[in-house]
Amino acid sequence: MNKEDTLNYFQQCMEENADISSAVAAIHTLIEHLKLSPAGTLAGLRESLKDCISWLMETDNSVTSISSGCELFLRFITLTALDQMNFQESKNILVERGKMYLQKVAGSRDKIAALGEPFIRDGCSILTHSHSRVVLKTLLEAAANKKRFNIYITESCPDRSGEKMARKLREAGIPVVVILDAAAGYIMEKVDLVMVGAEGVVESGGIINKIGTYQLATCAKIANKPFYVVVESFKFVRFIYPLNQQDVPNEYKYHASTLKSFSDLSHAHPLIDYTPPTYITLLFTDLGVLTPSAISDELIKLYC
Amino acid sequence: MDNEVQSSAADSSPATDKEAKKLSKKERRQLRLKEQGKLDGAKSPAVGGASQGPQGGTSAAPETQGATKSKAELKAARRAKQEADREKKKLAGGSPAVAGGGSASVSDKQPKPRLSKSVSDSTASKKEPPRVSDDLQQDDPKVQKRRAKKLERHQIPQRVEHERKVSLFSHLDQYERQVSVTRGLSFASGGIHPAILRLGLQYAEGIICGANARCIAMLHAFKQVIADYTTPPQKELSRDLESKIKPYISFLNVCRPKSVSMGNAIKHLKLQISHIPQDMTDAKAKEHLYECIDNYVKEKILLAAVAISKDAIKKINDGDVILIYTCSSLIRQVLCDAHRAGKKFRVVIVDSRPKMEGIEAVRRLMKHGIKCTYILINAVSYMMQEVSKVFLGAHALLANGYVMSRVGSSVIATVAKAYNVPVLICCETYKFSERVQTDSFVSNELGDPDDLVKTGKPTQYLSNWRDIQSLTLLNLVYDVTPPDFISMVITEIGMLPCTSVPVVLRVKSVDS
Numbered sequence: 001m002n003k004e005d006t007l008n009y010f011q012q013c014m015e016e017n018a019d020i021s022s023a024v025a026a027i028h029t030l031i032e033h034l035k036l037s038p039a040g041t042l043a044g045l046r047e048s049l050k051d052c053i054s055w056l057m058e059t060d061n062s063v064t065s066i067s068s069g070c071e072l073f074l075r076f077i078t079l080t081a082l083d084q085m086n087f088q089e090s091k092n093i094l095v096e097r098g099k100m101y102l103q104k105v106a107g108s109r110d111k112i113a114a115l116g117e118p119f120i121r122d123g124c125s126i127l128t129h130s131h132s133r134v135v136l137k138t139l140l141e142a143a144a145n146k147k148r149f150n151i152y153i154t155e156s157c158p159d160r161s162g163e164k165m166a167r168k169l170r171e172a173g174i175p176v177v178v179i180l181d182a183a184a185g186y187i188m189e190k191v192d193l194v195m196v197g198a199e200g201v202v203e204s205g206g207i208i209n210k211i212g213t214y215q216l217a218t219c220a221k222i223a224n225k226p227f228y229v230v231v232e233s234f235k236f237v238r239f240i241y242p243l244n245q246q247d248v249p250n251e252y253k254y255h256a257s258t259l260k261s262f263s264d265l266s267h268a269h270p271l272i273d274y275t276p277p278t279y280i281t282l283l284f285t286d287l288g289v290l291t292p293s294a295i296s297d298e299l300i301k302l303y304c
Numbered sequence: 305m306d307n308e309v310q311s312s313a314a315d316s317s318p319a320t321d322k323e324a325k326k327l328s329k330k331e332r333r334q335l336r337l338k339e340q341g342k343l344d345g346a347k348s349p350a351v352g353g354a355s356q357g358p359q360g361g362t363s364a365a366p367e368t369q370g371a372t373k374s375k376a377e378l379k380a381a382r383r384a385k386q387e388a389d390r391e392k393k394k395l396a397g398g399s400p401a402v403a404g405g406g407s408a409s410v411s412d413k414q415p416k417p418r419l420s421k422s423v424s425d426s427t428a429s430k431k432e433p434p435r436v437s438d439d440l441q442q443d444d445p446k447v448q449k450r451r452a453k454k455l456e457r458h459q460i461p462q463r464v465e466h467e468r469k470v471s472l473f474s475h476l477d478q479y480e481r482q483v484s485v486t487r488g489l490s491f492a493s494g495g496i497h498p499a500i501l502r503l504g505l506q507y508a509e510g511i512i513c514g515a516n517a518r519c520i521a522m523l524h525a526f527k528q529v530i531a532d533y534t535t536p537p538q539k540e541l542s543r544d545l546e547s548k549i550k551p552y553i554s555f556l557n558v559c560r561p562k563s564v565s566m567g568n569a570i571k572h573l574k575l576q577i578s579h580i581p582q583d584m585t586d587a588k589a590k591e592h593l594y595e596c597i598d599n600y601v602k603e604k605i606l607l608a609a610v611a612i613s614k615d616a617i618k619k620i621n622d623g624d625v626i627l628i629y630t631c632s633s634l635i636r637q638v639l640c641d642a643h644r645a646g647k648k649f650r651v652v653i654v655d656s657r658p659k660m661e662g663i664e665a666v667r668r669l670m671k672h673g674i675k676c677t678y679i680l681i682n683a684v685s686y687m688m689q690e691v692s693k694v695f696l697g698a699h700a701l702l703a704n705g706y707v708m709s710r711v712g713s714s715v716i717a718t719v720a721k722a723y724n725v726p727v728l729i730c731c732e733t734y735k736f737s738e739r740v741q742t743d744s745f746v747s748n749e750l751g752d753p754d755d756l757v758k759t760g761k762p763t764q765y766l767s768n769w770r771d772i773q774s775l776t777l778l779n780l781v782y783d784v785t786p787p788d789f790i791s792m793v794i795t796e797i798g799m800l801p802c803t804s805v806p807v808v809l810r811v812k813s814v815d816s
Contacts, residue, residue, distance in 0.1 A: 203798070203800065203801070239798065239799075241792055243619065243726040243791055243792065244726060246621075247619070293803035293804070296800055296801050297804055300797075300808070
């Protein structure tokens with residue numbers, strides 16, 4: 001599979017199933033790549049997978065979740081003992097494990113929805129940000145459990161993904177009000193809790209998410225409202241520990257195309273921001289409900 | 305029956321339905337009379353006979369009296385019933401104490417559990433291990449005696465106690481420069497090894513200071529000890545060597561309290577010694593121990609520093625202004641490596657009395673051509689405005705995420721937090737400690753108070769401070785910083801938040 005085929009397959013995955021996140025689509029692509037790889041040794045296989053990951057990182061998608069998902073995938077499939085087998089058998093086992101990993105990932109959203117649902121009380125109002133499939137799932141789960149609540153959602157410029165989310169919520173019969181991004185402070189006194197998704201969870205326990213999340217978090221902190229993050233564990237990123245916004249790597253902040261076209265990045269708009277762990281009340285993950293300080297513990301367990 | 309009495313009392317209060325009330329009254333009286341009859345039968349003749357007499361006579365009295373009388377009667381009846389029940393139980397239990405009266409048997413029973421309880425209490429308190437370590441109870445005469453005995457056993461001269469201490473810190477040892485540390489020591493065989501002796505004096509004089517330097521120097525001295533060691537006949541190396549090392553450690557401790565890094569290294573060395581098999585020859589065992597010590601220094605200290613510096617360089621950007629405090633060897637290495645990697649940054653070195661180690665850091669960084677600014681700690685809040693990152697070293701990282709470091713680090717971290725400047729701690733994992741501490745009072749080191757007296761001025765104002773009764777001097781060596789003020793800890797296993805210390809400790813203990 002060359003670069004073009006890989007990217008086409010990835011694009012196809014994203015289009016066929018709008019309900020999967022880009023990380024899952026990337027994992028699908030990696031498995032396909034693994035199957036078709038001409039490499040004759042395990043080291044060669046690993047190299048070709050790494051190449052594939054670097055191609056996927058160049059697409060204009062959420063780089064954070066793709067890199068974390070792929071990294072964990074690599075780690076998961078290579079943790080098997082492949083001692084006395086020939087290469088073809090080993091490759092089959094790797095593909096098998098890849099599918100197993102995909103299954104595990106597919107089940108995580110339901111688990112999170114079940115964990116997060118009790119935190120939504122009857123009659124409360126929730127502020128959320130941008131479009132997140134796992135937040136949507138949690139809200140739908142709560143609505144299915146006969147909870148009545150209303151949603152305020154920021155329109156989330158520049159791509160106005162908040163409106164897409166609002167449409168989906170309206171279809172499910174949940175009352176939604178779309179607010180301006182700039183109205184976050186205005187609306188904060190009216191809401192009972194803030195619930196957002198995340199593109200990545202970093203080592204410090206903070207999150208990387210669509211631009212505007214950080215301002216919601218600071219407003220929520222000042223107003224003493226709980227700030228919940230709903231996120232799957234395949235979005236945990238190791239080796240990234242931003243000290244502040246400036247310290248977040250550029251490839252996460254901007255699209256690959258922006259990085260190439262802009263010579264001075266101070267004129268480009270960042271797509272994501274970093275929310276430090278002090279602003280986060282709890283994270284609902286498929287590993288359980290965690291405090292931000294437990295994230296690093298889980299990461300050490302995952303990689304050590 | 306209780307309900308009955310209460311309701312009859314309530315009957316006297318005005319009620320709406322009088323007829324119903326009257327009826328109920330009559331009915332109740334009849335019921336009561338019936339019950340009395342029954343109870344009388346059940347009562348034992350000895351108890352019931354006496355109390356029944358007067359009550360039986362007044363049973364036909366007017367209504368108001370009837371209520372009170374019935375109360376008394378009921379009480380007596382209840383008592384009798386209880387006693388009968390009790391006796392029945394005793395008979396059923398078949399205990400030999402039945403012969404005694406009911407009250408007597410009860411009184412017999414009660415003290416027994418009490419006695420056993422007090423006995424168990426005292427045994428529990430005996431078995432319970434002492435909760436506070438001896439190092440933190442130097443004001444307790446018992447502990448002092450115990451320590452004196454231990455030192456005598458190890459043939460190590462004791463330090464002269466100083467009474468002039470700040471009372472809040474009287475539970476800690478105060479270390480003052482004095483000649484007595486080695487005065488009584490002989491160089492006869494069986495005494496303290498000269499390498500250890502020299503090391504102890506270097507510690508006491510402050511020639512070797514800093515957690516890493518002290519640890520490496522100690523391991524080096526122990527290597528010499530092992531080289532000069534021969535197992536006596538009819539003894540095992542693994543046991544004899546450990547007992548030989550013990551007095552050395554307490555000697556080093558007398559010279560200056562051992563650091564967390566040294567404690568962990570000693571623990572590792574002792575473990576290695578105890579794992580040496582019986583049938584191994586001396587030469588081989590020594591070879592093995594050399595290798596262990598060398599590996600420990602290499603992996604835990606030197607290579608760890610390389611790994612940390614690699615990670616830390618990533619956090620230094622062009623144009624940064626980095627503030628450091630005193631002269632941590634690790635931070636120095638990080639800054640030099642970053643400079644070598646071509647990063648363009650400026651360093652602000654904060655210094656403080658009495659050790660004034662910062663000036664040494666300035667000298668060494670200038671030698672590498674790094675731009676430096678030198679200030680004292682009282683100017684830190686002014687300087688913090690232009691600083692973009694604070695790098696601090698650490699003496700130890702505690703299990704609750706607190707950082708123990710050179711006194712003043714806490715001030716720096718607090719000011720940095722106030723100015724929203726990230727604070728990064730560089731620390732090897734061998735300095736992680738399982739201890740928990742939330743303030744600098746409970747466990748700390750008290751330096752020589754005379755160090756505070758020395759100022760750069762020609763007149764020495766406090767040279768006679770010992771004669772001023774109302775004056776005490778306090779020279780604290782360490783303080784602790786809460787995790788809220790620290791953005792990140794860089795270790796050889798990666799960048800972590802302070803709160804992950806227990807996980808690292810757990811992973812380490814599983815590995816070993």
